[in-house]
Amino acid sequence: MGWLGLDDTDHLGGGCTTQAMWRLLASLPSSVTVRELRLVRLWPLAPGRTRGNAAVAVELVSNDVEVLLAHLDDHWAAYLLPLSGAVEASHHSDREQQPADPGMVWFDQPPSSALYWRAVREHVPVAALPVADRAWGGLGRVGATAAIAWPADTVTYEAIAWRMDGRSDPRRVDDAVMKDVDRMKGTFLTRDPRRGTALLAPRGPSPVLFGVRAHDRDSAEHAATLLINGPGTEPVDGWAVFATNQASGDHLGEDARSTVEGVDVHHARKHATVLTADGPWLAYAESGDVNRLARWLQAGDLVEGRGLVDETGRRHLEALRVVQHIPRGQRRPMCGSCDVRLKSMGRGQGLRCPQCKERSEGRWDACTKPPPFEGWVEPPDGARRHLARPLAWDDRQHGTDHQKV
Numbered sequence: 001m002g003w004l005g006l007d008d009t010d011h012l013g014g015g016c017t018t019q020a021m022w023r024l025l026a027s028l029p030s031s032v033t034v035r036e037l038r039l040v041r042l043w044p045l046a047p048g049r050t051r052g053n054a055a056v057a058v059e060l061v062s063n064d065v066e067v068l069l070a071h072l073d074d075h076w077a078a079y080l081l082p083l084s085g086a087v088e089a090s091h092h093s094d095r096e097q098q099p100a101d102p103g104m105v106w107f108d109q110p111p112s113s114a115l116y117w118r119a120v121r122e123h124v125p126v127a128a129l130p131v132a133d134r135a136w137g138g139l140g141r142v143g144a145t146a147a148i149a150w151p152a153d154t155v156t157y158e159a160i161a162w163r164m165d166g167r168s169d170p171r172r173v174d175d176a177v178m179k180d181v182d183r184m185k186g187t188f189l190t191r192d193p194r195r196g197t198a199l200l201a202p203r204g205p206s207p208v209l210f211g212v213r214a215h216d217r218d219s220a221e222h223a224a225t226l227l228i229n230g231p232g233t234e235p236v237d238g239w240a241v242f243a244t245n246q247a248s249g250d251h252l253g254e255d256a257r258s259t260v261e262g263v264d265v266h267h268a269r270k271h272a273t274v275l276t277a278d279g280p281w282l283a284y285a286e287s288g289d290v291n292r293l294a295r296w297l298q299a300g301d302l303v304e305g306r307g308l309v310d311e312t313g314r315r316h317l318e319a320l321r322v323v324q325h326i327p328r329g330q331r332r333p334m335c336g337s338c339d340v341r342l343k344s345m346g347r348g349q350g351l352r353c354p355q356c357k358e359r360s361e362g363r364w365d366a367c368t369k370p371p372p373f374e375g376w377v378e379p380p381d382g383a384r385r386h387l388a389r390p391l392a393w394d395d396r397q398h399g400t401d402h403q404k405v
Contacts, residue, residue, distance in 0.1 A: 002108045002133070003148040004072070007055035008140030009083045009102045014305065016207045017160045021056040021348070022084075022240050024075055027370025028060075032068055035059035038149040039158060039242035041386045042119050045253065045310050047098070055143030056242070057150070069106065069134055075135045076104060084137070103140025105132040107348045116293035119146035120251050120387070123311075154248040155189075157217050161209045161239035171201045173210050174230025181226060187212060188247070188390070192382040194288075199382055209236055217241055244334075249389030252306050256281075256315060257323065260301040263294065270295070274303070274317075281305050281315045289377040290320050296372055300326040318388050321376045328369035333360070 009020045020040060025034050045229040046053055068289045085099045112129045118124055119142065126138070129145050163171070178198050182191040189199055190212060192312045206275040210227055214220035221240045228236055256280035265272050273293040274281040283294035294317070297303065306319040334372055335353035342351035351360045378384065378391050 005057040005144030007143030031101045033061040039244045055147035057147035101139035103137035106134040113151040116149040157220040159220040161236040172234040174232035178231035253389045287379040
C-alpha cells in the first residue's frame, strides 16, 4: 500500500495531468487496487504553473510493491518522461511560460499535511520536499508530493471526461443536458448566469471535454453520465471522478483590513489598484462587482479584502467589503421650523424654506452616500479561481449578507 503523485505533464499547447494519471492507472496490473483519485489545486501564483495549477494523486494497494514500482519505472520512461520540455506561448498573458517538467513520486506513507498547506499558499522549491520512497523527474515532484500531503479537510468532487485522441475541432457537449446538470442540486459552478454560457468545457487545446464540479461523488458521477450519454455530446476517451480541494478557500489566510489611501484606475481596461497601508490591492476588470466597489472607494475608507499576495507585495482581490466609509457629497439642510428641506435661491443667493420662506446662508450639510454593495462582494462565477470558496458557503462573513443595495 502506498501513494502515487503526478504533476506538470501539460503546457498551454496541450496535455493534461488528469488524463496522464488515468492512462497510467489503466495500465496497472489487475492485482493492483486503485483507491480514490484526487485532484489538488495549488498556489495559483506559482511561477511555473500551467492553466489550473493542479496535481493528482492516488492511493494504491498491491501485494508486491516492487513489481508495482518496476511497472511505474517502465511507464515513466515510455509515456511521461517524453513530455518534458514541451512549452507554448501565452496569447493572453505576458507571464513567461515554463516548459513542462513532469514529476512523479511514491510514498509508502503520506508526508505531513504541512507540506500541502505551504504549497497551496506560497512557493515551494524542490529542495524543500520531504524525501520520497521513489521519485522520478523534476519540478512536478512539488505538486505530486503536495497532492499526496493534502489532508482532505474540505472536499468537493469533479468528474472529468477526455476527448478522443487527435481531436482539435470545437468541443461538442449536449447543451440541453448541460442546462439540466446546471439545475441539479448537487452541482456547482456549471454555468455563468451573466452570459448564459457553460463553465464545464475548457477553452484551448486541452484534451478535457468537460469537468463537472459537485458537492458529493454521486452527483458528480450522475452528472457525468448524463453528459456523456447526451445525444449532442461527442464520444469520449474515458472519464473519472476526482476528490478535490476546489472551492475550499485553502489558499487564503486571514482577511486583511486596512485604510484606503487612494485608488488608481487603468482607464483602458478599468483595472483598479486600491492603495492601502497594507500595500496595493488589485481588482481586475474581470472581477465584476469587486472591481466596481474598488473604483468607488476613496481615501479614508476602511475596507477588508481577501486575496493572495504576490512576490511584489500586491494583494489580488478575491473578495472585498467596506467596513466604514467617509461621507460622500453634500445636500441642502432642513428648515428648523417646518422640517422640510431648504431650496436654493440660485448661485450665490443662499437657501430658502419653500413653506415659511425663511432665508438661510448657503450652507450645505455633508451626506452619507452608501456603497454600491452591502457586505462582501466576489467575482462572477466565470472569473473565480478554482480554489475560491463562494461567499454563499462562507462562514467568515460575520453575519453580513452579500446583497446589492
